[in-house]
Amino acid sequence: MQFSPAFQSATLIQRYKRFLTDITLDDGTEVTIHCPNTGSMRNCLFPQSKIWFSVSDNPKRKYSRTWELAQTPDGHMIGINTGRANALAEEAINAKIITELCGYSSLRREVKYGSENSRIDILLEDQQRGRCYVEVKSCTLLEQGQGYFPDAVTTRGQKHLRELIEMVQQGHRAVLLFVVQHTGIDSVQAAAHIDPAYAALLNEAFLAGVEIIAYSASLSATSVNLVKSCPVKL
Incomplete structure (x- = not known):
C-alpha cells in the first residue's frame, strides 16, 4: 500500500473522545485530527512522541487529517489506522x-x-x-x-x-x-x-x-x- 503524497509528521499531544487527537504540526500550530482507532490503544499513546497523518481533500469532512502512524520511545512504528x-x-x-x-x-x-x-x-x-x-x-x-x-x-x-x-x-x-x-x-x-x-x-x-x-x-x-x-x- 503506497501513499502519495507521503504522510506528514507532527507531535502527539493527546487522544480523547475515542475519535479525536490533538497534535502539534511541525510549524508549531496545534490542531485536532481524526483518530481512526476505536480501541483502547493500550501502549500506543506516547505524548510528545512523533506521529504521522494523512490529509483528505474531501470538503465534507470535519477533520481533514487522519492519524496513521505512531512512534514508540524505542523507535518502533505502530499502525494506528x-x-x-x-x-x-x-x-x-x-x-x-x-x-x-x-x-x-x-x-x-x-x-x-x-x-x-x-x-x-x-x-x-x-x-x-x-x-x-x-x-x-x-x-x-x-x-x-x-x-x-x-x-x-x-x-x-x-x-x-x-x-x-x-x-x-x-x-x-x-x-x-x-x-x-x-x-x-x-x-x-x-x-x-x-x-x-x-x-x-x-x-x-x-x-x-x-x-x-x-x-x-x-x-x-x-x-x-x-x-x-x-x-x-x-
Missing part, C-alpha cells in the same frame, strides 16, 4: 505474500455469513478448493516484549471466533489472520490477562480446526505492507 488492516490483508493475498491463502480464484470482502449475523472480512473461493473464511484482526499491543490481542475486552471478537468455528463445523476452511502493525512485535498470543473469555475461545477455535496465523507489516510515511509471517503462540 486499524481500518487499513483488511486492505493490507487483501493486497498481501493477491501478491501471494500470505502463502497459506494462495490458490483461490476469487476474493470478496464483507460477505454476510454465520448464525450470529456477521460479515466475514475476506471470503476466498475456488471451484476445487471450496470456501475459506478469513477474519482479520489488527494487533498493536506490545507488553514486556510480547505481542497480544485484544487490547481490551471484545465481545465482538468472541462472536467472530464462534462464527469461524461454525464454518469449520459446516466443512469449510476458516482462518483468523492477525495483521501485526507494530514493528516491535515478534510473536502474537491471546491476551488472557485482558480478556480471558477471548483467550479461552481462541484455544477452542484452534482445537476445532480454525487456522490461526499472523503477518507483520513494514511501516513508513510512504508505504505500509505485510511482509512476513509472524509466530502465534497458542
